[in-house]
Amino acid sequence: MITVQEADHIISAQQWRHGMTVVPLLQAYGRVLAETIVADRDIPPYHRVAMDGIAIRWCDYDNGCRSFYISGTVGAGATTTAPPAENTCLEIMTGAALPPGTDTVIPYEQVIINNGIAEIKQNSVTKGQNIHTKGRDKKSGDLLIPSGTKIGPSEISVAAAVGKTQLLVVQHPRIAIFSSGNELVDVGATPLPYQIRRSNSYAIHTCLQEIGIHAEMGHLPDDLAMIKEMLQKAIEDFDVIVLSGGISMGKYDFIPQALAEISVKCLFHKVKQRPGKPIWFGTFGQNGVVFALPGNPVSTFLCLIRYTMPWLETAMKLPPKQVRFALLDGDWAFEPALQYFLPVRVKQDKMGTIWASPLKTNGSGDFASLLEGDGFLELPAEQSTFKKGDAFRIWLYR
Ligand code: AMP
Numbered sequence: 001m002i003t004v005q006e007a008d009h010i011i012s013a014q015q016w017r018h019g020m021t022v023v024p025l026l027q028a029y030g031r032v033l034a035e036t037i038v039a040d041r042d043i044p045p046y047h048r049v050a051m052d053g054i055a056i057r058w059c060d061y062d063n064g065c066r067s068f069y070i071s072g073t074v075g076a077g078a079t080t081t082a083p084p085a086e087n088t089c090l091e092i093m094t095g096a097a098l099p100p101g102t103d104t105v106i107p108y109e110q111v112i113i114n115n116g117i118a119e120i121k122q123n124s125v126t127k128g129q130n131i132h133t134k135g136r137d138k139k140s141g142d143l144l145i146p147s148g149t150k151i152g153p154s155e156i157s158v159a160a161a162v163g164k165t166q167l168l169v170v171q172h173p174r175i176a177i178f179s180s181g182n183e184l185v186d187v188g189a190t191p192l193p194y195q196i197r198r199s200n201s202y203a204i205h206t207c208l209q210e211i212g213i214h215a216e217m218g219h220l221p222d223d224l225a226m227i228k229e230m231l232q233k234a235i236e237d238f239d240v241i242v243l244s245g246g247i248s249m250g251k252y253d254f255i256p257q258a259l260a261e262i263s264v265k266c267l268f269h270k271v272k273q274r275p276g277k278p279i280w281f282g283t284f285g286q287n288g289v290v291f292a293l294p295g296n297p298v299s300t301f302l303c304l305i306r307y308t309m310p311w312l313e314t315a316m317k318l319p320p321k322q323v324r325f326a327l328l329d330g331d332w333a334f335e336p337a338l339q340y341f342l343p344v345r346v347k348q349d350k351m352g353t354i355w356a357s358p359l360k361t362n363g364s365g366d367f368a369s370l371l372e373g374d375g376f377l378e379l380p381a382e383q384s385t386f387k388k389g390d391a392f393r394i395w396l397y398r
């Protein structure tokens with residue numbers, strides 16, 4: 001049996017050779033940019049007036065003129081060609097292009113307008129004030145957003161400003177999720193007394209949704225021939241397959257055998273950890289990977305957030321999540337030589353330190369306990385006693 005660290009190495013060595021795809025601008029949110037975005041023209045593209053007020057020729061002001069005859073009004077989106085004559089001004093609005101001949105804008109707050117004359121009340125007018133000059137922020141052709149950036153609202157806004165109606169982004173893997181087991185029924189069904197509703201696939205689906213992936217869901221009965229047939233089809237149609245259940249020591253745990261028989265290569269089966277010891281990982285074809293997670297819901301969930309999600313985030317070129325540590329809020333003991341993922345609730349103290357309080361749960365089948373917790377504290381296998389205040393890596397799901 002391998003260690004958690006060895007499992008990490010094996011999984012992270014499976015690099016995803018992703019493609020690229022073009023999506024409409026608004027659908028690019030949350031994805032990773034696969035092109036560079038450059039300024040299609042100067043930003044701002046013209047001398048943009050930055051205040052509502054009057055536009056004057058600085059030389060008139062400098063020559064002592066304080067009362068300007070208003071020769072017209074220019075709104076945003078309007079153009080003017082004729083420069084104002086000596087000692088005249090134009091009323092001008094924010095967002096308008098600075099009229100030719102003028103070079104200084106005085107806000108309405110600093111003028112008194114009477115009978116078509118604007119009188120300046122302000123003594124300290126500087127040449128060029130209140131003008132956001134052409135190309136001041138960026139020059140035409142400047143790099144605005146490098147390839148590899150995760151697209152958020154500010155990237156969408158800049159892409160829109162430079163006329164990108166669609167963006168080239170990193171392609172998502174096609175993912176299929178399968179639950180397994182004859183005891184499991186649909187969420188909408190009324191289970192018989194010895195049946196339960198399948199919930200794991202929903203947990204997995206939701207975690208994937210959080211990174212923008214919409215996975216397909218299926219269910220495998222405990223029947224070797226059926227499992228082989230369905231998984232054979234899946235490895236033809238999908239890049240990543242996430243399974244839950246059917247990988248332990250039970251008589252009907254056919255999944256490892258089925259995967260081997262359809263030539264999915266096992267890279268490991270079982271990791272020195274609790275929960276989630278039976279986890280199975282393998283590869284198929286050029287680029288495909290299979291995460292077969294144990295069926296107990298807490299094990300499925302832990303293995304998903306501990307192994308599958310980080311691999312997927314890397315595969316999709318998403319920025320790496322911050323590695324976080326928390327201080328154990330109470331003494332703890334765990335004897336077996338297994339990495340223990342302790343369910344915890346967290347709180348942050350005034351200094352920003354995260355404290356993790358152990359939760360009392362009924363083990364890996366106790367899926368309702370996930371509602372009480374915020375994450376799992378990863379306690380190393382080499383240790384069996386853990387002291388209050390010791391720091392450990394934490395895997396938060398909230
Ligand atoms: P297995 O790994 O198939 O032996 O399943 C271990 C336990 O997890 C059993 O009690 C199953 O009923 C339960 N289980 C497996 N898959 C699911 C699922 N999709 N949703 C809820 N419980 C499950």
Ligand code: MG
Pocket residue numbers: 180181182245246295
């Ligand atoms: Mg089962």
